[in-house]
Amino acid sequence: MTPSRAAAVLAAQTLADDGRFLETLRARVAIATESQNAERLPDLYRYLHDEIGPAVAKMGFDYRVVDNPIAGGGPFLIATRIEDAALPTILGYGHGDVVRGIPAQWREGLDPWTITVEGERWYGRGTADNKSQHAIWLAALGEVLAARGSLGFNAKFIVETSEEIGSVGLDLLLEAEAEALSCDLLLASDGPRMLRDKVDIKLGNRGAYAFDLSVKLREGSRHSGHWGGVLEDPGLILAHALASITTPRGRILIDDWLPKSVPPRVTAALQAIHVDPSDPTLIMPEDWGEARLSRGEKMYGWTSFIVLAYVTGTPEKPINGVQPEAYARCQLRYTVDVDEARFMPALREHLDRHGFHQVEITNLPLNRFPAWRTDPDNPWVDRVLDSIAATIGYAPTLMPNSSGGLPSEIFARHLNCPVIWIPHSYGGCKQHGPDEHVLQPLMREGLGIMAGLFWDLGARDDG
Structure with missing residues (x-):
C-alpha cells in the first residue's frame, strides 16, 4: 500500500487515543527535572540519557549528551x-527542565511528579512546559518515518x-556547536496558544530584561x-521613583523603552486577534497600560514594565524604625522594535531628571531572553501555515x-535560520504554578499537525 499523508496523521493522533503518548509522558514527568534546584542535576542527566536518548536512537539519530x-x-x-x-535540514528544540514542583500548593489528590487524568485534563509538572510539547515533536516524526520509511x-x-x-549556557553551546546544529529552519513548540480552540504559530518572542x-x-x-x-525614608524615595516611570494607570513614561514604529503587517495581525485568558478571574481593564492599543498589541507588540518584588525593612516582622534601605526587582518585556541598549541609560536619565539621584540601578544581564521576530514574509512561514491548514x-x-520569553534570538543569531514556534498548550494550563496540565484534545491535534507538517516538509511525489 502506498503510504499517505492522511495515514501518517491518523497514526500520530492514535497515539493520544490509545494511551501510548500518555504513557510516554508519564515516564518523563516522573523525573523531577527542577533546574532551579541544584540537587536535581543528576535527574537532568537521567532525563536525557533514559528518555530522550533512546527515543531518538530508535529513529536512527546519532546523539550525544554534552x-x-x-x-x-x-x-x-x-x-x-x-x-x-542535498536535502533541507529541520532543527527541533525542547527543554527537559521544569520549574519547582511546589507539591504542597497542588490541589488535593494531585502530585506534580505523577500524571493524574481527570476527563480531558492530564495534570503534572512539565506536562505543558515543555515535556509534552517536545514529546509531540518526536512522536510525530516517528510516525512519519514509520509510514514513509524515510523523512525526506x-x-x-x-x-536543553x-x-x-x-x-544558562545555551549561547555558548550554540557558538561551539553551530556547525553541528546548522539548519534551514528551527521548528519547535513551547508556550500556550492564544486561544484554546484555534491553532496559532509564533515567529519569535518578546524579550525579557530584569534590573x-x-x-x-x-x-x-x-x-x-x-x-x-x-x-529620609528609602522606602518612600523608591516608591516615588517607581511611580515616576508610569502613569497611575500603568502607561510607560520613558520614551526610549517604547517602539518608535511597528511594521504594518505586525500591527494588522495583532489588531485582528482576540486575547482569551482562559481564566474568568483575570480582569484586563481597557485603560491599563497604553490605552490606545488593543489587548493584542499590548501583549504581543508593546513594552510592559512590571515590579516583580519590593522590599524595605522586614515585612514578616516589622519594627518601629526608619529603615536604612529599600530594594525593587523590575522587569521589562519588549519587542524587536525597541533598542535594548537604551534601557538602562534612558532609565538613569529619567531618574536623574526627576531628582532621584539616590536610586541605584543594577543591571542583571543573566536570566533573560533577547527579543526576536522572524520576518513574516519568509517563505518558510507560508509553507508551515499551508501545511497546518491542510x-x-x-x-x-x-x-x-x-508574549513571553523564548530562546529564538540565540538560535537565529548563531545558526542564521528562521524560527517558527507551534504551541500545543493553552492559556489555562497553569504552567509554572500548581495544578499544571495539558488537554488530551490538544495533544491529539498537535500530534496530527506535526505529523502532517513533517510529511509535507519531506514530500516529493508520494502523496
Missing part, C-alpha cells in the same frame, strides 16, 4: 539524522535542561519615634511573536 559550558547549568542532548546532504529531509534535535533558569533599583542611605534602622519625619481545515493564526 555538559553545560557554565558551571551549575544542566546538560544538553544533540541528535542528528542525515538522509542526504534531514533532522536535528536539541534538548536549563531553560527555566534563563537557558534592580535600590536606595541605601545608612547602616541599620533608627527609632521611628525619634527619627521619623526627620530622616491538516486542521482552516488557516491558523499568525502571531508575530509570543
